[in-house]
Amino acid sequence: MNTSEAKERLLLYRGPIDDADPQFGEALAHARRDPDLAEWMREQSRSYGTIRSKLREIEPPRDLAEKIIRERPIPFRRGGTQIIRKRPTSFRPSWTQMLQLAAAIVILAGITTVWLNLSQRGRHQLGQGQEVVVKGEVLDMTCYIAHNLSGPQHAECAKTCIRKGLPVGIKGEDGKTYLLVDKTQPVNAELADYAAKTVTIRGKETMRDGFSLLQVEEIRKF
Amino acid sequence: MSADQEFEKLVKLYYQDLYRFGFSLTRSEADACDLTQQTFYIWANKGHQLKDLGKVKGWLFTTLHREFLQMSRRQKRFSDEPISEVADNLPHVSADVVNRIDAQTMLGVLGQIDEDYRAPLVLYYSEDLSYKEIADVLEVPLGTVQSRIARAKTHLFQRLTQTNHRSHQSI
Numbered sequence A: 001m002n003t004s005e006a007k008e009r010l011l012l013y014r015g016p017i018d019d020a021d022p023q024f025g026e027a028l029a030h031a032r033r034d035p036d037l038a039e040w041m042r043e044q045s046r047s048y049g050t051i052r053s054k055l056r057e058i059e060p061p062r063d064l065a066e067k068i069i070r071e072r073p074i075p076f077r078r079g080g081t082q083i084i085r086k087r088p089t090s091f092r093p094s095w096t097q098m099l100q101l102a103a104a105i106v107i108l109a110g111i112t113t114v115w116l117n118l119s120q121r122g123r124h125q126l127g128q129g130q131e132v133v134v135k136g137e138v139l140d141m142t143c144y145i146a147h148n149l150s151g152p153q154h155a156e157c158a159k160t161c162i163r164k165g166l167p168v169g170i171k172g173e174d175g176k177t178y179l180l181v182d183k184t185q186p187v188n189a190e191l192a193d194y195a196a197k198t199v200t201i202r203g204k205e206t207m208r209d210g211f212s213l214l215q216v217e218e219i220r221k222f
Numbered sequence B: 001m002s003a004d005q006e007f008e009k010l011v012k013l014y015y016q017d018l019y020r021f022g023f024s025l026t027r028s029e030a031d032a033c034d035l036t037q038q039t040f041y042i043w044a045n046k047g048h049q050l051k052d053l054g055k056v057k058g059w060l061f062t063t064l065h066r067e068f069l070q071m072s073r074r075q076k077r078f079s080d081e082p083i084s085e086v087a088d089n090l091p092h093v094s095a096d097v098v099n100r101i102d103a104q105t106m107l108g109v110l111g112q113i114d115e116d117y118r119a120p121l122v123l124y125y126s127e128d129l130s131y132k133e134i135a136d137v138l139e140v141p142l143g144t145v146q147s148r149i150a151r152a153k154t155h156l157f158q159r160l161t162q163t164n165h166r167s168h169q170s171i
Helices: A003-010 A024-035 A035-055 A062-070 A095-121 A139-149 A150-164 A190-192 B001-027 B031-047 B053-072 B097-098 B103-111 B113-125 B131-138 B141-168
Strands: A076-078 A079-085 A130-142 A168-172 A177-181 A198-206 A212-218
Touching: A003 A024, A003 A035, A024 A095, A024 B141, A035 B031, A035 B097, A035 B113, A062 B001, A095 A139, A095 A177, A095 A212, A130 A212, A130 B001, A139 A150, A139 A168, A150 A190, A168 A198, A168 A212, A177 A198, A177 B141, B001 B031, B001 B053, B001 B113, B031 B053, B053 B103, B053 B113, B053 B131, B103 B141, B113 B131, B131 B141
Parallel strands: A177 A212
Antiparallel strands: A076 A079, A130 A168, A130 A198, A168 A177, A198 A212
16 A cells, blocks of 8 residues: 555544544554654544534534423324324424414514503503402413413523513413503513412403403412 | 433433534524424334334434435435545645634535535534444445545535635735
8 A cells, every 4th residue: 555545545534433444454554654644644633623623513502402302292002003193393484383473473562552551551440350369370471372382491481571571471270361460560570580480369350352361469479 | 211211311412413413414503403303203203113222323313314305305316436536636724724714614614515425524524423324324335425525525625725715815
Protein backbone atom coordinates (compact mmCIF):
# COMPACT_ATOMS: atom_id res chain seq x y z
CA MET A 1 0.00 0.00 0.00
CA ASN A 2 1.45 3.37 -0.97
CA THR A 3 0.75 6.74 0.70
CA SER A 4 -1.96 7.71 -1.77
CA GLU A 5 -3.83 4.43 -1.21
CA ALA A 6 -3.44 4.79 2.56
CA LYS A 7 -4.84 8.33 2.38
CA GLU A 8 -7.78 7.07 0.40
CA ARG A 9 -8.57 4.61 3.17
CA LEU A 10 -7.91 7.01 6.03
CA LEU A 11 -10.23 9.61 4.57
CA LEU A 12 -13.01 7.64 6.23
CA TYR A 13 -11.17 6.90 9.48
CA ARG A 14 -12.83 8.65 12.43
CA GLY A 15 -10.78 7.48 15.40
CA PRO A 16 -11.29 4.80 18.04
CA ILE A 17 -14.78 3.94 16.75
CA ASP A 18 -13.17 2.58 13.56
CA ASP A 19 -10.21 0.85 15.20
CA ALA A 20 -11.90 -2.53 15.05
CA ASP A 21 -12.72 -2.12 11.35
CA PRO A 22 -10.20 -4.26 9.42
CA GLN A 23 -10.28 -2.01 6.35
CA PHE A 24 -8.20 0.59 8.20
CA GLY A 25 -5.53 -1.70 9.73
CA GLU A 26 -2.98 -1.57 6.94
CA ALA A 27 -3.46 2.16 6.29
CA LEU A 28 -3.00 2.95 10.00
CA ALA A 29 0.18 0.93 10.06
CA HIS A 30 1.39 2.93 7.04
CA ALA A 31 0.57 6.21 8.83
CA ARG A 32 2.72 5.13 11.79
CA ARG A 33 5.69 4.88 9.43
CA ASP A 34 4.99 8.07 7.45
CA PRO A 35 5.14 11.30 9.53
CA ASP A 36 3.53 13.42 6.77
CA LEU A 37 0.63 11.04 6.46
CA ALA A 38 0.33 10.90 10.26
CA GLU A 39 0.13 14.71 10.38
CA TRP A 40 -2.50 14.73 7.59
CA MET A 41 -4.47 12.17 9.57
CA ARG A 42 -4.28 14.22 12.78
CA GLU A 43 -5.58 17.29 10.93
CA GLN A 44 -8.44 15.20 9.48
CA SER A 45 -9.22 13.95 12.95
CA ARG A 46 -9.32 17.49 14.39
CA SER A 47 -11.69 18.64 11.62
CA TYR A 48 -13.85 15.60 12.20
CA GLY A 49 -14.11 16.33 15.93
CA THR A 50 -14.95 20.00 15.35
CA ILE A 51 -17.64 19.34 12.73
CA ARG A 52 -19.11 16.61 14.94
CA SER A 53 -19.32 18.97 17.92
CA LYS A 54 -20.95 21.67 15.74
CA LEU A 55 -23.64 19.24 14.60
CA ARG A 56 -24.24 18.13 18.15
CA GLU A 57 -24.98 21.72 19.14
CA ILE A 58 -28.40 21.33 17.50
CA GLU A 59 -30.90 21.12 20.32
CA PRO A 60 -34.46 19.84 19.94
CA PRO A 61 -37.37 21.89 21.33
CA ARG A 62 -37.57 21.57 25.11
CA ASP A 63 -40.97 19.90 25.14
CA LEU A 64 -40.36 17.38 22.34
CA ALA A 65 -39.66 14.38 24.59
CA GLU A 66 -42.61 15.22 26.84
CA LYS A 67 -44.96 15.47 23.86
CA ILE A 68 -43.78 12.16 22.40
CA ILE A 69 -44.25 10.44 25.77
CA ARG A 70 -47.59 12.12 26.40
CA GLU A 71 -48.97 11.21 22.99
CA ARG A 72 -47.67 7.68 23.04
CA PRO A 73 -50.16 5.52 21.13
CA ILE A 74 -51.81 2.93 23.32
CA PRO A 75 -52.41 -0.05 21.10
CA PHE A 76 -55.25 -2.33 22.06
CA ARG A 77 -56.31 -5.64 20.65
CA ARG A 78 -59.69 -6.37 19.19
CA GLY A 79 -60.36 -9.81 17.77
CA GLY A 80 -56.67 -10.58 17.54
CA THR A 81 -55.93 -7.48 15.44
CA GLN A 82 -53.84 -4.70 16.82
CA ILE A 83 -55.52 -1.34 16.43
CA ILE A 84 -53.81 1.97 16.87
CA ARG A 85 -55.86 4.22 19.06
CA LYS A 86 -54.73 7.52 17.61
CA ARG A 87 -51.93 9.14 15.71
CA PRO A 88 -49.94 11.87 17.42
CA THR A 89 -50.66 15.43 16.39
CA SER A 90 -48.22 17.01 13.99
CA PHE A 91 -45.86 19.82 14.90
CA ARG A 92 -46.55 21.43 11.55
CA PRO A 93 -49.73 23.49 11.74
CA SER A 94 -52.33 22.22 9.29
CA TRP A 95 -54.96 24.36 7.57
CA THR A 96 -57.56 22.95 9.94
CA GLN A 97 -55.45 23.93 12.93
CA MET A 98 -54.92 27.39 11.49
CA LEU A 99 -58.67 27.81 11.09
CA GLN A 100 -59.25 26.52 14.62
CA LEU A 101 -56.67 28.93 15.92
CA ALA A 102 -58.26 31.83 14.04
CA ALA A 103 -61.67 30.90 15.47
CA ALA A 104 -60.20 30.63 18.94
CA ILE A 105 -58.61 34.07 18.63
CA VAL A 106 -62.00 35.55 17.69
CA ILE A 107 -63.65 33.83 20.67
CA LEU A 108 -60.87 34.94 22.99
CA ALA A 109 -61.14 38.49 21.81
CA GLY A 110 -64.82 38.30 22.80
CA ILE A 111 -63.99 36.82 26.19
CA THR A 112 -61.35 39.45 26.85
CA THR A 113 -63.73 42.25 25.92
CA VAL A 114 -66.42 40.89 28.25
CA TRP A 115 -63.85 40.40 30.96
CA LEU A 116 -62.47 43.93 30.67
CA ASN A 117 -65.96 45.44 30.62
CA LEU A 118 -66.94 43.53 33.70
CA SER A 119 -63.79 44.50 35.52
CA GLN A 120 -64.59 48.15 34.85
CA ARG A 121 -68.31 48.09 35.61
CA GLY A 122 -67.98 47.17 39.25
CA ARG A 123 -69.74 44.71 41.43
CA HIS A 124 -73.36 45.81 41.50
CA GLN A 125 -74.15 44.74 37.93
CA LEU A 126 -72.99 41.19 38.49
CA GLY A 127 -74.09 40.93 42.06
CA GLN A 128 -77.45 39.48 41.01
CA GLY A 129 -76.04 36.02 40.30
CA GLN A 130 -76.48 32.89 42.32
CA GLU A 131 -73.78 32.12 44.88
CA VAL A 132 -71.81 28.98 44.09
CA VAL A 133 -68.69 27.25 45.36
CA VAL A 134 -66.52 25.78 42.63
CA LYS A 135 -63.58 23.50 43.28
CA GLY A 136 -61.34 22.87 40.30
CA GLU A 137 -58.26 23.57 38.23
CA VAL A 138 -57.07 27.11 37.61
CA LEU A 139 -56.88 27.62 33.83
CA ASP A 140 -55.12 29.98 31.52
CA MET A 141 -58.14 30.49 29.26
CA THR A 142 -56.13 31.51 26.20
CA CYS A 143 -54.25 28.24 25.91
CA TYR A 144 -57.20 26.21 27.16
CA ILE A 145 -59.61 27.46 24.52
CA ALA A 146 -57.14 27.86 21.67
CA HIS A 147 -55.16 24.66 22.17
CA ASN A 148 -57.02 22.62 24.80
CA LEU A 149 -53.95 22.83 27.03
CA SER A 150 -54.26 22.32 30.77
CA GLY A 151 -52.92 20.12 33.55
CA PRO A 152 -49.51 19.89 35.23
CA GLN A 153 -47.62 19.58 31.93
CA HIS A 154 -48.91 23.01 30.97
CA ALA A 155 -48.50 24.62 34.39
CA GLU A 156 -45.45 26.77 33.61
CA CYS A 157 -46.97 28.24 30.45
CA ALA A 158 -50.29 28.82 32.21
CA LYS A 159 -48.54 30.60 35.06
CA THR A 160 -46.76 32.92 32.62
CA CYS A 161 -49.94 33.67 30.66
CA ILE A 162 -51.97 34.40 33.80
CA ARG A 163 -49.24 36.56 35.25
CA LYS A 164 -49.15 38.57 32.01
CA GLY A 165 -52.83 39.35 32.44
CA LEU A 166 -54.51 36.93 30.03
CA PRO A 167 -57.98 35.73 31.04
CA VAL A 168 -58.02 33.25 33.90
CA GLY A 169 -60.64 30.60 34.51
CA ILE A 170 -61.51 27.61 36.60
CA LYS A 171 -62.64 24.18 35.45
CA GLY A 172 -64.87 22.64 38.08
CA GLU A 173 -64.77 18.98 38.99
CA ASP A 174 -68.01 18.56 37.08
CA GLY A 175 -66.25 19.79 33.93
CA LYS A 176 -67.95 23.18 33.79
CA THR A 177 -65.61 26.04 33.02
CA TYR A 178 -65.95 29.62 34.27
CA LEU A 179 -64.23 32.82 33.36
CA LEU A 180 -63.13 34.42 36.62
CA VAL A 181 -63.82 38.10 37.23
CA ASP A 182 -63.33 40.22 40.29
CA LYS A 183 -65.29 43.15 41.58
CA THR A 184 -62.46 45.68 41.45
CA GLN A 185 -59.28 44.17 40.06
CA PRO A 186 -58.21 41.15 38.00
CA VAL A 187 -57.55 37.99 39.97
CA ASN A 188 -54.50 37.16 37.90
CA ALA A 189 -51.87 38.19 40.44
CA GLU A 190 -53.51 36.13 43.13
CA LEU A 191 -53.99 33.01 41.01
CA ALA A 192 -50.88 32.92 38.80
CA ASP A 193 -48.96 30.72 41.23
CA TYR A 194 -51.90 28.32 41.35
CA ALA A 195 -52.02 27.73 37.60
CA ALA A 196 -53.00 24.11 36.90
CA LYS A 197 -53.52 23.54 40.62
CA THR A 198 -56.78 22.93 42.42
CA VAL A 199 -58.41 25.76 44.34
CA THR A 200 -61.88 26.41 45.70
CA ILE A 201 -63.62 29.64 44.74
CA ARG A 202 -66.78 31.03 46.23
CA GLY A 203 -68.55 33.61 44.14
CA LYS A 204 -71.57 34.61 42.13
CA GLU A 205 -72.31 32.78 38.91
CA THR A 206 -73.71 34.79 36.03
CA MET A 207 -73.95 34.47 32.27
CA ARG A 208 -72.92 37.03 29.70
CA ASP A 209 -73.35 36.39 25.97
CA GLY A 210 -73.17 32.65 26.50
CA PHE A 211 -70.10 32.65 28.76
CA SER A 212 -70.27 31.42 32.32
CA LEU A 213 -68.70 33.96 34.62
CA LEU A 214 -67.75 33.56 38.24
CA GLN A 215 -67.41 36.80 40.16
CA VAL A 216 -64.86 35.94 42.82
CA GLU A 217 -65.76 36.52 46.47
CA GLU A 218 -63.27 34.22 48.15
CA ILE A 219 -60.38 32.02 47.03
CA ARG A 220 -59.33 29.03 49.11
CA LYS A 221 -55.97 27.80 47.93
CA PHE A 222 -56.04 24.25 49.17
CA MET B 1 -39.92 -1.90 34.43
CA SER B 2 -43.34 -1.26 32.89
CA ALA B 3 -43.90 -0.77 29.15
CA ASP B 4 -44.58 2.93 29.76
CA GLN B 5 -41.34 3.35 31.69
CA GLU B 6 -39.38 1.50 29.00
CA PHE B 7 -40.87 3.71 26.31
CA GLU B 8 -40.05 6.85 28.29
CA LYS B 9 -36.50 5.68 28.87
CA LEU B 10 -36.01 4.97 25.17
CA VAL B 11 -37.39 8.37 24.16
CA LYS B 12 -35.11 10.20 26.57
CA LEU B 13 -32.12 8.18 25.40
CA TYR B 14 -32.48 8.75 21.65
CA TYR B 15 -34.82 11.64 20.87
CA GLN B 16 -32.04 14.23 20.65
CA ASP B 17 -29.94 12.14 18.25
CA LEU B 18 -32.97 11.36 16.11
CA TYR B 19 -34.05 15.00 16.08
CA ARG B 20 -30.57 16.11 14.98
CA PHE B 21 -30.60 13.58 12.17
CA GLY B 22 -34.10 14.65 11.13
CA PHE B 23 -33.19 18.33 11.32
CA SER B 24 -30.06 17.80 9.23
CA LEU B 25 -32.15 16.05 6.59
CA THR B 26 -35.08 18.45 6.49
CA ARG B 27 -33.68 21.71 7.93
CA SER B 28 -37.11 22.26 9.41
CA GLU B 29 -37.82 22.13 13.14
CA ALA B 30 -41.44 21.06 12.63
CA ASP B 31 -40.51 18.32 10.15
CA ALA B 32 -37.69 17.09 12.40
CA CYS B 33 -40.09 16.96 15.37
CA ASP B 34 -42.67 15.11 13.28
CA LEU B 35 -40.10 12.60 12.05
CA THR B 36 -38.84 11.99 15.60
CA GLN B 37 -42.34 11.62 16.96
CA GLN B 38 -43.41 9.37 14.10
CA THR B 39 -40.36 7.17 14.68
CA PHE B 40 -41.31 6.57 18.32
CA TYR B 41 -44.94 6.13 17.29
CA ILE B 42 -43.88 3.29 14.99
CA TRP B 43 -41.65 1.90 17.72
CA ALA B 44 -44.57 1.85 20.15
CA ASN B 45 -46.57 -0.21 17.69
CA LYS B 46 -43.96 -2.38 16.03
CA GLY B 47 -40.92 -2.28 18.31
CA HIS B 48 -41.85 -5.60 19.87
CA GLN B 49 -40.99 -7.25 16.54
CA LEU B 50 -37.31 -6.42 17.04
CA LYS B 51 -35.65 -9.51 18.46
CA ASP B 52 -32.20 -8.08 19.16
CA LEU B 53 -32.59 -5.13 21.55
CA GLY B 54 -28.96 -4.21 20.96
CA LYS B 55 -30.05 -2.93 17.56
CA VAL B 56 -32.63 -0.47 18.83
CA LYS B 57 -30.62 2.60 17.86
CA GLY B 58 -30.11 1.37 14.30
CA TRP B 59 -33.77 0.42 14.07
CA LEU B 60 -34.87 3.89 15.14
CA PHE B 61 -32.55 5.63 12.67
CA THR B 62 -33.66 3.31 9.87
CA THR B 63 -37.28 4.06 10.65
CA LEU B 64 -36.70 7.82 10.73
CA HIS B 65 -34.88 7.68 7.42
CA ARG B 66 -37.66 5.63 5.83
CA GLU B 67 -40.20 8.14 7.06
CA PHE B 68 -38.08 10.94 5.66
CA LEU B 69 -37.92 9.25 2.26
CA GLN B 70 -41.65 8.75 2.36
CA MET B 71 -42.06 12.39 3.30
CA SER B 72 -39.89 13.65 0.51
CA ARG B 73 -41.38 11.12 -1.95
CA ARG B 74 -38.17 10.73 -3.79
CA GLN B 75 -37.14 7.77 -5.83
CA LYS B 76 -33.60 6.80 -5.09
CA ARG B 77 -31.11 4.97 -7.25
CA PHE B 78 -28.07 3.32 -5.79
CA SER B 79 -24.72 3.66 -7.43
CA ASP B 80 -21.18 2.92 -6.39
CA GLU B 81 -18.72 5.67 -7.13
CA PRO B 82 -14.97 5.23 -6.78
CA ILE B 83 -13.35 6.94 -3.81
CA SER B 84 -10.07 7.18 -5.69
CA GLU B 85 -8.84 10.70 -6.30
CA VAL B 86 -11.24 12.03 -3.66
CA ALA B 87 -8.57 11.99 -0.96
CA ASP B 88 -6.07 13.79 -3.17
CA ASN B 89 -8.63 16.42 -4.17
CA LEU B 90 -9.95 17.01 -0.66
CA PRO B 91 -9.64 20.75 0.08
CA HIS B 92 -7.73 21.55 3.22
CA VAL B 93 -10.08 22.78 5.92
CA SER B 94 -8.50 23.23 9.31
CA ALA B 95 -10.33 22.74 12.59
CA ASP B 96 -9.82 26.46 13.26
CA VAL B 97 -11.79 27.35 10.14
CA VAL B 98 -14.63 25.03 11.17
CA ASN B 99 -14.55 26.48 14.69
CA ARG B 100 -15.31 29.93 13.33
CA ILE B 101 -18.52 28.65 11.72
CA ASP B 102 -21.63 28.40 13.87
CA ALA B 103 -23.98 25.42 13.90
CA GLN B 104 -26.63 27.17 11.80
CA THR B 105 -24.13 28.01 9.07
CA MET B 106 -22.88 24.44 9.19
CA LEU B 107 -26.44 23.23 8.68
CA GLY B 108 -26.89 25.67 5.81
CA VAL B 109 -23.76 24.30 4.17
CA LEU B 110 -24.92 20.73 4.74
CA GLY B 111 -28.26 21.65 3.21
CA GLN B 112 -26.51 22.51 -0.06
CA ILE B 113 -25.30 18.94 -0.36
CA ASP B 114 -27.47 16.55 -2.31
CA GLU B 115 -29.83 14.54 -0.14
CA ASP B 116 -28.28 11.20 -1.16
CA TYR B 117 -24.95 12.37 0.21
CA ARG B 118 -26.19 14.39 3.16
CA ALA B 119 -27.78 11.54 5.13
CA PRO B 120 -24.64 9.33 5.24
CA LEU B 121 -22.48 12.36 5.97
CA VAL B 122 -24.61 13.40 8.95
CA LEU B 123 -24.55 9.87 10.35
CA TYR B 124 -20.80 9.72 9.76
CA TYR B 125 -20.23 12.88 11.76
CA SER B 126 -22.82 12.88 14.46
CA GLU B 127 -23.60 9.30 15.41
CA ASP B 128 -21.42 6.56 16.76
CA LEU B 129 -22.49 4.08 14.11
CA SER B 130 -20.14 1.76 12.25
CA TYR B 131 -20.13 1.90 8.45
CA LYS B 132 -22.10 -1.35 8.38
CA GLU B 133 -24.71 0.20 10.68
CA ILE B 134 -24.90 3.36 8.56
CA ALA B 135 -25.41 1.16 5.49
CA ASP B 136 -28.18 -0.71 7.31
CA VAL B 137 -29.88 2.52 8.39
CA LEU B 138 -29.86 3.94 4.87
CA GLU B 139 -30.53 0.53 3.31
CA VAL B 140 -27.80 0.89 0.73
CA PRO B 141 -24.69 -1.27 0.15
CA LEU B 142 -21.61 -0.65 2.31
CA GLY B 143 -19.50 0.42 -0.68
CA THR B 144 -22.12 2.97 -1.69
CA VAL B 145 -22.17 4.45 1.81
CA GLN B 146 -18.40 4.83 1.89
CA SER B 147 -18.14 6.37 -1.55
CA ARG B 148 -20.96 8.79 -0.78
CA ILE B 149 -19.36 9.85 2.50
CA ALA B 150 -16.02 10.40 0.81
CA ARG B 151 -17.58 12.46 -1.97
CA ALA B 152 -19.83 14.33 0.45
CA LYS B 153 -16.80 15.28 2.55
CA THR B 154 -15.23 16.84 -0.51
CA HIS B 155 -18.42 18.81 -1.22
CA LEU B 156 -18.65 19.88 2.42
CA PHE B 157 -15.04 20.99 2.61
CA GLN B 158 -15.32 22.91 -0.67
CA ARG B 159 -18.37 24.76 0.61
CA LEU B 160 -16.80 25.41 4.01
CA THR B 161 -13.77 26.88 2.25
CA GLN B 162 -16.05 29.14 0.14
CA THR B 163 -18.01 30.18 3.26
CA ASN B 164 -14.78 31.00 5.04
CA HIS B 165 -13.55 33.09 2.09
CA ARG B 166 -16.83 34.99 1.94
CA SER B 167 -16.79 35.74 5.65
CA HIS B 168 -13.19 37.01 5.35
CA GLN B 169 -14.15 39.26 2.46
CA SER B 170 -17.09 40.71 4.36
CA ILE B 171 -14.92 41.71 7.33
